[in-house]
Amino acid sequence: MQIIGTDRHRPRPIMTDSDGRLVTVTIPSRRSRILFQEEAFLGLDVTGEILSLPMQNTATKSAVSYAVINRGDYPTLVMAEISPNSIDFSVDQQEVIAPQSMRVIVPNRFLKWTRLSLTAEDGQGPTQIDVYYQSQTVG
Known part of the structure; x- marks a missing residue:
């Protein structure tokens, strides 16, 4: 069975995935725009103590x-942390960043607040880290 909808001008089939769930696609309208935000934390000295960057409201x-x-x-251990209330944080994912290299960390789960915490791997260090936080949303 196929379900047909309309885009206000002509009939269109409604898409489903292999389990029969509705597939939705958000397409920005001509009036909407992509809003971009960036913040840089440069020249951080990371030691054996945990350094937590300022939290971001990612709601x-x-x-x-x-x-x-x-x-x-x-090497530096980097942890993406999430929180429902800006007080209690849980590690969403973590990764070791090798010397003289770059990695991109993307939180896997959603909660309102997100931050990055860093520490020297296995007590080694100190080392110098640059972090760029970037986000976008349709506005």
């Missing part, structure tokens, strides 16, 4: 990412 963001550049000589 209305459609995409969030952190570019982490390890400019130092030691």
